[in-house]
Amino acid sequence: MVPTTFYVLLSAVLFTIGVLGVLIRRNAIVVFMSVELMLNAANLALVAYARERLAVDGQVLVFFVITVAAAEVAVGLALLVAIFKSKRTADIDEVSMLRG
């Protein structure tokens, strides 16, 4: 069996990549994708720990995370479409009227 650490390490790297994606990408859709990546990384860690402890709880948590992720994406994309209608761009740098 592969030790839990390996999975967690992978999850840590994936999480960081997700964070980086949010930080450096300007395409709002890709930013959302990066957030999804972060959540998935967390899910991986949860499942790995669940396996280590032989407790199903971790897997149940993943179930909730996936649901929440779906809800967030739905609202986010709806918003994006709304903004796109008037701004004609999905560049997140373009929504920067509010400042100071």
Add this chain to the structure above:
Amino acid sequence: MDSIQIPPVDFRLIAPLLVVTGWAMVLLLVDVFAIPANRKKLTGYLAIAGLVVAGLVAIPLWDVSGSTFSNMLVLDRYSLILTWIFLIIGALSITMALDYLPRHGIEQGEFYPLIMFAVAGMIVMAQGTDLIVLFLGVELLSITLYILTGFAYPRLTSEEAAMKYLVLGAFAAGFFIYGIALTYGAVGTTNLALIAERLADPAAETNQLLLLAGASLILIAFAFKVALVPFHMWTPDVYEGSPTPVAAFMSVGTKGAAFAGLLRILVTALPALQPFWLPVLGVLAALTMLIGNLGALSQTNVKRMLAYSSIGHAGYILLSIMVASERGAQAFLFYMLAYALTNLGAFAVVIALEQRSNATWSLDDFTGLYKRQPLLALAMAVFMFSLAGVPPTAGFMAKFYVFTTAYEGGLGWLVLIGVLTSALAVFFYLRVVIRMFMHEPQGDLEPALNRGLSTDIAIAGGLTLLFGIVPAPIIFLVERSLVAAGG
């Protein structure tokens, strides 16, 4: 295979929550099928009625305490008082919205049930004793707020605010869930009481590093929600962009709920990690008080000023949270109530002055207000002084309460920063007062007061003064609240 036995649920413990969510769902249907498009105000009134009913339902629960849903939810006086505060916040915000929405051409019946769902999320956070429940509470509140923030379409700033809030909120949620994962990995449970138990148990061999990392990420997620520096950046933009009643709701609601959850976590689950979180939160509190107040100083947009001010106040509230004791909880409750009333009142005045949809919320709108609307100006002055912490207002009492609590809790240096920054804070609150009292009115901007707003302002102003002069009953109330150490 056996059929699944759903465990018994003590419905008394979730009665207010049940009323709010149930009512909201029914209201959604009623709104669609029974209420004509030009009478959407009715939906608002029904929503307020629902919140009131929930508040009444909660009264007999004063002497009830217990936990249900496999110890994922408790009812104690701490959560009960918070529930009331949240219901008040919800009801006052809806009152503000009643005329605001049609005036700005953004009236839709869904607004009111959404506020109720947000209140439900807040109550969940006050009652939750499991990380996953707290997470879902945060998400329920947040997702609702993303929608409400973007409610003022076609105002692009509203959409922009929603977008920013959503991106950063989802980002923070990622950290939150990763923190939960690490905590789960460290102790094998997400139940707050069990976490503390495992921590205290030498045989359990909890992984300290993992737990610390998990705790850090969870703290950060909450720091984002309550807008602690440097996780505060979304606040001014989102407040400015969102419809003003929503900003009002957010400024007090999110803070109250997130702090409620944070305090529960610190008291119930993580007292053993105090050597770690105390310095972290200490630095955050200091930064928050400084940056919040400094940021407010250079604002000419009242809405943004109030946003920065709310950041500063998060710092003061954090002082009471850091004490993480019964006293701290009491100070927090009192501060929360005082702050909620004051801030909602201030926002209500802002709404009264915001009659055009292209309002800039400029300080200029307040010029000579005393001459035009003496009562409104006086009320605003009360709110400003309460926010600044000048006696005899609720804000002063609350600050005094928090500062003494923190001082006794050994947070002397933070109290020093708190006192000095609140001295600084007078600057920008005073600026509004100067505009109102020390200038002659210019232009023809007449405040649009209506019954709902007047009621709001009268209630908020009256109570702000009353709690400053006679705070004893409220203190009596919060003194009897205890944060249950798990269920």
Add this chain to the structure above:
Amino acid sequence: MDFVLFFLTAAIALAGAIAMIVARNAVHSALFLLLNFGAIAVLFLLLQSPFLFTIQLSIYAGAIMVLFLFVVMLLGAEQVEAAQDKLPWQQPLALVMGAGLLVIAMITAVRGGSNDAPPGGEAAEAFGDPASLGELLFTKYLLPFQITGIILLVAVIGVVVLNQQRNQAQTEETPGERPSSSVQP
């Protein structure tokens, strides 16, 4: 065997993730993310979570990713980052911070985990079947389950609300607009 499978899928997951944030074209990003999600699904299977494997594939890969692709195509937002970067120093700083975060996360993962193989045996055999998961969902986790339901309801309302308003807005002038140079015609 386990190890080979793990490293293979891990490599695919990593490659997918990196390619996703590097790809200039949003459609490519989405596809790479899909790859990553698939790999993670396989990892779930390796971790004895067949149920989550299914969910991961059906919800994430099936629904969410399709939604992403749909929106990308609808908006024609494949490439939006052609313009000059307005915050030229933001990316390098972000990379530095990312590196810092990576180091910390890896240290935490390595020092915080055990390098022993997780427990096996009879208990492990029975672990993770969908039935026990389902039972937990309806007993211990009944409350979160309900809240999730409400969250989904709210999300649905949200999408509808945001959509509805858009339709109204087309007939309306936009009086409340701040003058902004960045609005494109």
Add this chain to the structure above:
Amino acid sequence: MLNWLIWLIPLLPLLGFLLNVFVIRQERQAGLVASALVGGSFLLAVVATVMLGGMPEEERRVQAIAWEWIGTGTMSIPFGLLFDPLTSVMVLLVTGVGGLIHVYSLGYMHGDPRVVRYFAYLNLFVTMMLMLVMANNMLLLFLGWEGVGLCSFLLIGFWFERKVAAAAAVKAFVVNRIGDAAFLLAMLAIFSHFGTLTFYDVEVNGQIIPGFLEQVPNLLGQTFGPEWQTIAVATGISFLLLIGATGKSAQFPLFVWLPDAMAGPTPVSALIHAATMVTAGVYMMARTEPIFVASPATQSWVAWIGVLTALIAGTAALAQWDIKRVLAYSTVSQLGFMVAACGMGAYAAAIFHLLTHGIFKALLFLGSGSVIHGTHDTQDMRKMGGLRTAMPTTYWTYLVGAGALAGIVPLAGFWSKDEILAHAVSAGYWPQLIGLFIASLLTAFYMGRQVSLIFFGTQRDPHYHAHESGRAMTVPLVILAVGAAIAGLMNLPTLFSGMPAAHLLTDWLKPVLHEEAGKFNPLLALFATIGAVGMGYLGWSVYTRNAAKVKVGGQDPAYYYTGDIWDTLEAAWYVDTLYQRAVVGPFRTIGNFLAQVFDPQGIDGLVVGTGRFFGWVATGVRQLQSGYVRMYALVFTIGVVLVLSFMLMIAW
């Protein structure tokens, strides 16, 4: 009886405030109602004082609790009033002088478009001042403390069309805020060390709330362990209180706001910035005297700050042209006398001087108001001269006030000042004595100068026709002049053995301050009299003889001899300038900054002003708030990395 009677004292002006805000719209009504209610307060105060006097000496402390203000398990603060000898004299001063000033304002403010608001503010001020002196705990005192600051701010900026007034108002508020912050900290420290904020034991709902002042003497060597620790605690608390007092009572180095505060209406200067509010610091120190006494270190600081203030302000008063600024600096200087007296342990003498000063300084301010009024808003003394014939009542009353201030026998100021000096002699504070003596010589000189410049010679600016003020203004002047002449009677020293009615005030205050009356020092009195008369005459004669050299917009005759020193004095030793240079640093001067921030003109000035003042911090905050989500996420991540690094450090 006394229990509810004393509640009426602050409630009457409060009623006036409410009436003026909500009901009254008409000028005359507003003034009459406001004056009548404060007058009513005064009568009640007299009754209450007489009743207090009727009690046995050791029982002269009435505490009336309205409700338990803050009641928690660990903290109980009643909303209660205290009426004891110290409070009684303060209340008499506040309502008495305050009432006269209300009446005076009827005439002075006649025709002002916002006069209703003026009287509302004035009433509110009296209410707050009464709360301050009647509070039976620190928190309530703080309420009054902030309240008077607020009213002072509103009243200084009353004529907000004048930019100077708005800026001065803000300056006063801000400088006071520094003191207030210290006061708040002192309060927290008191609470955490004594567990209470009430001054004296008081019974609320059958429970005794302990008072901290009564605990202080018992503390030495007990509660906190070693004695040095007790002293350290007392020093810490008293020092914070001292900072609070320097703000409110305009002591060095926080006195800079008071001269600017003269931009307010003159009756306000008389009431708030001479007779009452500025004495709050002295009152507070007298009230918390046990804490100060417990810390020798703070005591000597107090004394030196007082002396230094008396000297700096006394010299600055020499070189002012504005009639009110002379009086303002003189007020600062006299407050320095009081503070110095506190520092030397002569609290009763300080209160004595506070009372007499309240009367004669109010008289002088009202007199100067009368002059300003009679000369059509002239404030520059170079434009005056020869007014004694045109304004005889003003002249004579002013002369009495000036004599009292200068310390001419037998006017009030002589006795109270002498009491302080005598104490310095008997307690052996020689260096302080010398400083104060010099300051009192300066006082006589600049008063002589002022009287000469205003009333003697010939009118230098022909653009106005001077006339005497109306009855509403002259009657209060006469009453106050009588007061200034005879107020010394209340605390005459024992001039000859067996003299009746000696040191009444000290005896009256004994239950609170536990002080014995100082001994009369004939030699000192002689010196002081000679000095005062001599310097007063000198000041008068120099400027009367050189009256021809005083020109509108010109230099002072003395300038030719002193040159740069004169400039230094005129700028009050550049303390204000120093602040502007040092505090504001290279960016901008405080004055400009405030003028900009509160610039009625524009938002831009506001942003620029604050941006410069807090320099890179505020600007940095704004710039970081660039509007780009990426940026926000980056800042977020930086926070995450920092927190996690700290976490690793802990866990390692």
